[in-house]
Amino acid sequence: MSFKDFNFKPYIQKSLDEMKFTEPTPVQQKLIPLVRSGRDLVGESKTGSGKTHTFLIPIFEKLDENDKDVQAVITAPSRELARQIYQAAKQIADQSETGIRIANYVGGTDKLRQTEKLKSSQPHIVIGTPGRIYDLVKFGSLNIHKAQIFVVDEADMTLDMGFLDTVDKIAASLPKQVQFLVFSATIPQKLQPFLKKYLTNPVIEQIKSETVIADTIDNWLISTKGRDKNAQILEIAQVLQPYLAMIFVNTKERADDLHAYLTGNGLKVAKIHGGIPPRERKRIMNQVKNLQFEYIVATDLAARGIDIEGVSHVINDAIPQDLSFFVHRVGRTGRNSLSGTAITLYQPSDDGDIRDLEKMGIRFSPKVLKDGEFQDTYERDRRANREKSYQKLDTEMIGLVKKKKKKVKPGYKKKIQWKVDEKRKRERRAEARAKSRANRKAKKQTF
Incomplete structure (x- = not known):
């Protein structure tokens, strides 16, 4: 199937051609017609499946450029994800001959300036984090009472970060006939009350990927037993010589420690986590896009929603506390049919988590770094398997x-x-x- 089979508005098709989007992903092929039909929708799909354009394209298709009111509201749980959606929306809007107003409202930006601008005109499409959007609605600056579509992107992450109550307040300010579109990698039980409260007879679609991790990714497992982890990561990083490598850690404190160690040893390393001020994060992201760094030390904030191009390698400093984040981390590489390598460091106490990941369909190749190169090594549980093969003794x-x-x-x-x-x-x-x-x-x- 081709995007042209949808018969979108000419400027939408032109933008898709500019982006070299020819065939829709499975998610887009299945869900775009449902979104266009006006039905409420819960779309469950993994990271990198094309969810953003699944809701953006139908929004532009329904948009009345001559209407002065807000017609669509899109919430995202992080500033980076909101900015990414905003940039994708701008790419489509820029092809329209009629001016389409799109606003990005996130924390850490000038609220007074945004309020003043809203006095003269309202945006057609609102994109932002729940807190800032609700602030502007609460003070009467942003008028969303006539919006036709409300999108909650990365709903499970919105719930995990404690923003669902704010999203609830935004939803309460919308008209009753608004179309609800909820997109998420998973649909946790705690999200159900919100869905039942606002969605009317929704279509629930779960798009399963053929593989948990892309076939283009080599997924390696390396033991840290008896090693200094900082020194081990430094050695791995130096041997990899990546185009761009993301090193994921579980806490802000660990990110600070590892970043200091690697930069102290001469590597060009960026650092991204929730404790860094918004303007500083934005500056760092721009530097990353300009290839001023070879490595990025990041918490799981960066595993969801931030689409950094050209990530050739992912290194997991440790297995994430929430195992679902493992797929999001590894999925930063091997995108757009390019090859990638994911390396996970583990210790014996991680065996239970590794087995749980294997039950999810994830396959590991055990490796060891020896004499400056990565070599195949024995399975981590070879001893247990060998003992099982022994005849039973009395x-x-x-x-x-x-x-x-x-x-x-x-x-x-x-x-x-x-x-x-x-x-x-x-x-x-x-x-x-x-x-x-x-x-x-x-x-x-x-x-």
Whole structure:
């Protein structure tokens, strides 16, 4: 199927051609017709599936450029994601000969200036974080009472970050006939009350990807046992020589520590986490886009919503506390059919989490960095698998094998091995005798 089969407005099709969008993704192919129909929708789909244009294109298709009122409101849980949606919307609007007003309202920007501008005109499309949008609505500056479409993007992340109550207040300010579009990577149970409160007979679509992680990604697992992790990451980073590598950590404190260590060792490293002021984050993101860094140390804030082009490698400093973030982290590389490499550092206590990830369909290749190159190594659970293959020993043999002595007598191991061998010989002889008796019995029954 081609985008041209949708028969969009000429300027929308022109913008798609400019972006070299020819065929819709599975999410777009299935959900765009539903959004155009006016139905409320809950779309569950993984990161990188094309959700943004799934709701943006129908919004522009329905937009009345001559109407002076706000016609669509889009909330996003982070400033970076809101800005990304805003940039995507601008790419479409720029192809229109009629002026389309799009506003991006996020925290950390000049609210007074935004309020003054709203006195003269209202935007056609509002994009922003819940807190700033609601502030402008609450003080009567932003008029959304005639909006026709309300989009809640990354709803699960909105819930996790504590913004759902604010989104609820925005929704309460909208007209009853507004079309609700909720997009999310997962639909947690705590989101259900909000959906039941506002959505009317919604279409619920779950678009399953064929693979949890793109086929273009090499997914490696490296043990940190007995190693200084900072030094290990430095060594890995230096060997990789990436176009751009994202190093994910679990806390702001760890991000600060690792960033200081890597920059102190001469690497060009950016740092992104929620504790960095908005203007500083914006400056850093611009520097990243201008390729002023080779590495980015980031918390999971950057794993969801921020689309940084050209990420060739992802390094997980540790397995994320929320395992669902693992897919979002790794999904920063291997995009647009390009190859990528994801490296996850682990310790023995992480085995349970790794098994849970494997149950999700994620496959790891165990590696070791040796002599300046990555080499295949043994499976992490090879010992457990080997023990399973042993013949079951009786209580006496188990006692001998597991017995520990501070002073081991000469030949003690040989003695244990001899005992084990003798035990197995007896078992084999007993099996042979039993088989012989069974054969003799069968012959007697024949005659």
